[in-house]
Amino acid sequence: MNTRDLHYFVVAAEELHFTRAAEILFITQPALSKQIASLERELDAKLFVRGRGGVTLTKAGESLLPYARQIIDLDQEARGAIRNSLTAAGRLTLGFWLAPGQDLLKQIITSFAARHPETHLELRRVDWAHHGAGVENGESDVGLIWLPRGGRLTGLRCHRLGPEKVLIAMSTDHHLADRATIGPEDLAGETIFMVPTTGGVTAPRGAGLGRVRTRVVTTIDETLVGIASGLGICAFTESVARWYPHPGVTLVPFEGAEPAEYCVAWREEDESRSEVRDLVAAIVNSWKSVTETASNA
Missing domain, CATH: 1.10.10.10 (Winged helix-like DNA-binding domain superfamily/Winged helix DNA-binding domain)
Incomplete structure (x- = not known):
């Protein structure tokens, strides 16, 4: 068990x-x-x-x-006991479902290291079944996630980094690939890739799931290969599209979809830890810097 x-x-x-x-x-x-x-x-x-x-x-x-x-x-x-011993030894773990873009990750690491040069920041990629990127079960101290529907994160605190537009990822030869935008009614009859948890790569909200087929995927690699092969389509956020480009995948804006909320999460009992607070602050500030740079490009 x-x-x-x-x-x-x-x-x-x-x-x-x-x-x-x-x-x-x-x-x-x-x-x-x-x-x-x-x-x-x-x-x-x-x-x-x-x-x-x-x-x-x-x-x-x-x-x-x-x-x-x-x-x-x-x-x-x-x-918890293991986590406390590792913290005492100068280690902190940042968990995520999908590796953030190198521009964001580099700024986070540099900013945090300036405040805590004695603390080693470990990076941990967890599967999508961990709704808090490993924070909820102690595998990670801080997590980068997309806020679940309803915004409920039992036992966790979170800070919303910002909303992201939703795009529909499909194969380059898909019949909708040439469209400027698509709406929920266009997805009728499609096979939509879903993940085990509600996150940044999931079935699009407002897609009318009663009229589509769904298929569960567990990794970004499996998702991209499946899309490029024409086995299905998937909802991506703007950051996922930027971090994981694929030559066989086309992205079309999805009109009528609720924006996805990218967040940083941590455990309630860890709010008193200065290294956790400073890592959260480093993530918030780095996200602002990267998104401002992207919007001005």
């Missing part, structure tokens, strides 16, 4: 409704069902009984629940 699956199980057990649980976890309902099914196979026991109005716990599920909570708590305590 891994703690992520146990966390999914606990949230589902508390909500007794897979769709609501998936929204809280920032994953799709099919992805949650898949992970629960995997956990049930591993334990060789059914944990839930499905019904029209939701789910109920089986005897096995009721037995697992208190132990799952204990394991999750112990995991968080262990990660």
